[in-house]
Amino acid sequence: MVSKTHFQLIVLLVFLLSSLNITSSSYAQSVANFDKWVSCNMKKYDERKNILKSKWKVADLKLRQAESNKVIITVSQDGSADFKTISEALNSIPPRNTMRVIVSISPGVYREKVMIPRTMPFITLSGEAGNPPTITGNDTASASKRNGTPLGTFHSATVAVDASYFVAINIKFENSAPHEIGRRGEQGVALRISGTKAAFYNCSFNGAQDTLYDHKGLHFFHNCSIQGSVDFIFGYARSLYQNCYLNSTTKKVASITAQKRTNSSLDSGFSFQNCTVTGSGKVYLGRAWGDYSRVVFSYTYMDNLVLPKGWSDWGDQKRDSRVYYGEYMCSGPGANMAGRVPWARVLTDEEAKPFIGTQFIEGDTWLISP
Ligand SMILES: *[C@@H]1O[C@H](CO)[C@@H](O)[C@H](O)[C@H]1NC(C)=O
Ligand SMILES: *[C@@H]1O[C@H](CO)[C@@H](O)[C@H](O)[C@H]1NC(C)=O
Ligand SMILES: *[C@@H]1O[C@H](CO)[C@@H](O)[C@H](O)[C@H]1NC(C)=O
Ligand SMILES: *[C@@H]1O[C@H](CO)[C@@H](O)[C@H](O)[C@H]1NC(C)=O
Ligand SMILES: *[C@@H]1O[C@H](CO)[C@@H](O)[C@H](O)[C@H]1NC(C)=O
Ligand SMILES: *[C@@H]1O[C@H](CO)[C@@H](O)[C@H](O)[C@H]1NC(C)=O
Numbered sequence: 001m002v003s004k005t006h007f008q009l010i011v012l013l014v015f016l017l018s019s020l021n022i023t024s025s026s027y028a029q030s031v032a033n034f035d036k037w038v039s040c041n042m043k044k045y046d047e048r049k050n051i052l053k054s055k056w057k058v059a060d061l062k063l064r065q066a067e068s069n070k071v072i073i074t075v076s077q078d079g080s081a082d083f084k085t086i087s088e089a090l091n092s093i094p095p096r097n098t099m100r101v102i103v104s105i106s107p108g109v110y111r112e113k114v115m116i117p118r119t120m121p122f123i124t125l126s127g128e129a130g131n132p133p134t135i136t137g138n139d140t141a142s143a144s145k146r147n148g149t150p151l152g153t154f155h156s157a158t159v160a161v162d163a164s165y166f167v168a169i170n171i172k173f174e175n176s177a178p179h180e181i182g183r184r185g186e187q188g189v190a191l192r193i194s195g196t197k198a199a200f201y202n203c204s205f206n207g208a209q210d211t212l213y214d215h216k217g218l219h220f221f222h223n224c225s226i227q228g229s230v231d232f233i234f235g236y237a238r239s240l241y242q243n244c245y246l247n248s249t250t251k252k253v254a255s256i257t258a259q260k261r262t263n264s265s266l267d268s269g270f271s272f273q274n275c276t277v278t279g280s281g282k283v284y285l286g287r288a289w290g291d292y293s294r295v296v297f298s299y300t301y302m303d304n305l306v307l308p309k310g311w312s313d314w315g316d317q318k319r320d321s322r323v324y325y326g327e328y329m330c331s332g333p334g335a336n337m338a339g340r341v342p343w344a345r346v347l348t349d350e351e352a353k354p355f356i357g358t359q360f361i362e363g364d365t366w367l368i369s370p
Contacts, residue, residue, distance in 0.1 A: 076106035179208030248279030262290035269294030287312035308339025
């Protein structure tokens with residue numbers, strides 16, 4: 001912090017320097033620069049002060065405490081571990097836990113609907129790298145709830161995470177409901193992530209329509225594989241996908257992403273860095289679910305299934321001037337910008353910077369090494 005005496009000293013110094021100046025214009029300039037310097041620093045300082053006061057700081061203290069108190073519980077279907085199902089393991093965790101709980105899951109196919117409520121932060125689901133467990137289900141949006149009303153996309157998820165600080169390592173998330181072109185209500189989510197500060201390493205997400213509901217919050221996907229036919233990555237989170245594999249299984253035409261940024265002041269968007277886009281059918285990289293939809297692909301290999309147009313406004317032309325669809329240093333036959341819609345952007349180095357690296361998701365305040 002700049003102390004009062006320091007501040008006075010600087011003012012005095014500037015006054016002395018400026019009194020030595022010969023022309024009044026350079027004096028005016030130095031005053032202007034000084035004002036700029038002060039206001040810039042004040043702004044920075046205010047920002048830092050606000051960060052100190054904000055709930056994030058408190059949350060990160062909690063995170064540090066949680067990481068220094070780890071507990072491991074085990075799950076195996078053969079009865080040789082603490083629990084036979086993932087749900088049983090989660091039910092054993094007291095609400096509002098303050099410790100990192102690592103649920104270590106043996107290989108196998110777990111047919112369970114797994115819910116991690118908001119009151120259960122700091123959960124890690126961990127499998128073996130060589131033989132990851134699969135958590136599977138086949139609920140769809142049109143499937144009936146007990147009372148007969150349709151489940152809806154939101155509740156179709158095989159695994160639903162409402163808690164913050166969730167981590168998954170070496171897990172296969174699956175929704176095996178089939179997709180038939182033209183049928184309605186077939187959205188079948190494999191994973192919905194609605195908690196913030198969540199990280200996924202070596203995971204795969206398999207489904208048909210609406211596989212990965214990247215709902216809201218700050219999320220990190222590293223070395224993951226995501227597969228589906230229609231809008232298979234959708235939601236309004238701010239997420240970084242690094243070294244991921246996007247596999248289209250569509251038979252005709254579909255979109256990989258449906259990013260729902262609905263308002264220009266929302267800091268939401270998907271950034272794909274060093275990914276691979278491949279698979280069947282023809283795909284748009286994204287279609288605008290929200291008016292201000294924001295998606296960036298950088299250093300990504302795109303196979304020839306990517307439509308030359310690249311992006312879709314979902315039939316609403318006012319979105320053409322509002323969406324932020326950027327590409328930077330991509331390669332492969334699908335990355336040719338020649339046929340792109342005119343409102344797609346080739347980003348400059350400066351424009352691409354904010355989207356590349358974990359600072360896009362404020363990673364340095366919450367990402368921990370897996
Ligand atoms: C991901 O998988 C690779 C190879 O199977 C393994 O070496 C690596 O440790 C895994 N990553 C994590 C975070 O477990
Ligand atoms: C979902 O899975 C259950 C259990 O395996 C099965 O009985 C049912 O037919 C499946 N439904 C669909 C739509 O695939
Ligand atoms: C990424 O995951 C694949 C399998 O899903 C694994 O073979 C590979 O080693 C992993 N790479 C890293 C760097 O973890
Ligand atoms: C890019 O992704 C590939 C495949 O996942 C990986 O082998 C490579 O190391 C990554 N490159 C960088 C710079 O991270
Ligand atoms: C992509 O999806 C298709 C269809 O399910 C599958 O046959 C193929 O193995 C997948 N590719 C990878 C690399 O997972
Ligand atoms: C955008 O969202 C912010 C925050 O939710 C809200 O305050 C603002 O009124 C919204 N603006 C519009 C144009 O909807």
